[in-house]
Amino acid sequence: MTAAIPTHGGNLRWAAAIAQCAPDEILDFSASINPLGPPQSVLDALRNAIESQQALTAYPDPSYRRLREVIAQHHNIDPDWIFPGNGAAELFTWIARDCSDLATVYLPVPAFADYERALKALNIPITTIPLSLEPDNFDLPWARSPQPHSALLLNNPHNPTGRLWSADAIRGQLAETAEALDLVAIDEAFIDFLPPDQQQSLIDQVAEYPSLVIVRSLTKFYSIPGLRLGYAIAHPDRLKRWQQWRDPWCVNALAEVAGIAALGDRDFARQTWQWLPTARGQLQDGISKLPGMTVYPGAANYLLVKSAMAAEIQQTLLMGDRIAIRNCSTFPELGDNYFRIAVRTLSENQRLIHALQ
Numbered sequence: 001m002t003a004a005i006p007t008h009g010g011n012l013r014w015a016a017a018i019a020q021c022a023p024d025e026i027l028d029f030s031a032s033i034n035p036l037g038p039p040q041s042v043l044d045a046l047r048n049a050i051e052s053q054q055a056l057t058a059y060p061d062p063s064y065r066r067l068r069e070v071i072a073q074h075h076n077i078d079p080d081w082i083f084p085g086n087g088a089a090e091l092f093t094w095i096a097r098d099c100s101d102l103a104t105v106y107l108p109v110p111a112f113a114d115y116e117r118a119l120k121a122l123n124i125p126i127t128t129i130p131l132s133l134e135p136d137n138f139d140l141p142w143a144r145s146p147q148p149h150s151a152l153l154l155n156n157p158h159n160p161t162g163r164l165w166s167a168d169a170i171r172g173q174l175a176e177t178a179e180a181l182d183l184v185a186i187d188e189a190f191i192d193f194l195p196p197d198q199q200q201s202l203i204d205q206v207a208e209y210p211s212l213v214i215v216r217s218l219t220k221f222y223s224i225p226g227l228r229l230g231y232a233i234a235h236p237d238r239l240k241r242w243q244q245w246r247d248p249w250c251v252n253a254l255a256e257v258a259g260i261a262a263l264g265d266r267d268f269a270r271q272t273w274q275w276l277p278t279a280r281g282q283l284q285d286g287i288s289k290l291p292g293m294t295v296y297p298g299a300a301n302y303l304l305v306k307s308a309m310a311a312e313i314q315q316t317l318l319m320g321d322r323i324a325i326r327n328c329s330t331f332p333e334l335g336d337n338y339f340r341i342a343v344r345t346l347s348e349n350q351r352l353i354h355a356l357q
């Protein structure tokens with residue numbers, strides 16, 4: 001019997017059991033991880049840290065001062081506004097905890113499953129805002145007349161549709177609803193994949209709105225999901241509260257070393273910005289030519305595809321080609337009519353297009 005479809009992409013054990021091969025023989029399009037990484041600078045920094053044993057034999061600095069300084073410099077803000085997390089995923093727990101006395105949390109759906117995990121763990125009422133699933137509809141999903149003392153959690157660029165809403169549109173809604181929304185969290189886990197002049201980040205608004213929390217991840221862009229590293233940018237009072245709630249040393253010392261090296265590697269970032277538009281265009285063109293498949297115009301390093309029988313396609317690709325894609329049936333709003341694929345190298349993308357044919 002096949003185990004239940006996982007709620008996150010990148011579950012290679014599950015995929016390998018179906019494909020009847022070793023996990024490292026799977027070509028993984030199911031998790032949206034940068035195929036150019038991890039950067040050599042990160043591997044070198046990790047090797048040095050292990051060889052000198054410095055990251056193994058000592059506890060991490062509980063205040064993560066050096067890492068916070070590097071992140072702060074990267075965004076040109078004060079280190080007191082930075083909170084490193086054990087992946088972005090940990091940070092949703094503290095966002096949820098901050099929502100525990102609020103009337104409701106508005107959540108545009110479909111949504112990354114971890115938001116619901118964090119909110120449900122604390123029995124927080126969720127009010128969903130259905131996104132239009134028309135491929136060319138870019139309306140911003142927002143609570144237009146929010147209940148007093150409520151919150152909203154937006155993901156930009158959005159997983160799984162790949163939509164990118166403009167910072168101007170978000171800023172406008174933020175100002176209009178500031179009185180009612182005690183907390184607005186914007187998950188920008190995939191925003192690094194856009195070059196700086198195209199990013200629609202709200203980081204420059206955190207000083208203006210104490211209600212605003214920005215969540216970022218290093219795991220996707222720098223290909224280190226196994227190490228776990230993300231951060232929040234928010235008002236220092238909020239972050240001091242979170243620090244009192246969490247376990248000590250949540251971010252391990254190797255992740256800290258990797259993060260510092262990664263953020264210093266501007267060449268790797270430039271290479272990624274060069275690779276992505278061409279590789280994504282190739283996938284988009286190749287798949288949209290296949291009968292019965294509609295590709296959403298995604299801004300990040302993955303594409304949502306509308307297609308009947310996504311579960312069968314997933315199984316066939318695994319068993320016949322050892323290729324994993326993300327069947328979107330675990331997003332309740334999408335059902336069995338969608339799958340999501342990561343953008344990979346040109347030759348790997350070609351393998352997927354060929355297999356889908």
Ligand SMILES: Cc1ncc(COP(=O)(O)O)c(C=O)c1O
Pocket residue numbers: 086087088089090112155159187189216217218219220225228229230
């Ligand atoms: C939208 C979104 N946010 C956050 C995360 C979690 O990122 P991390 O690996 O940093 O916990 C994911 C992971 O897939 C995601 O899709």
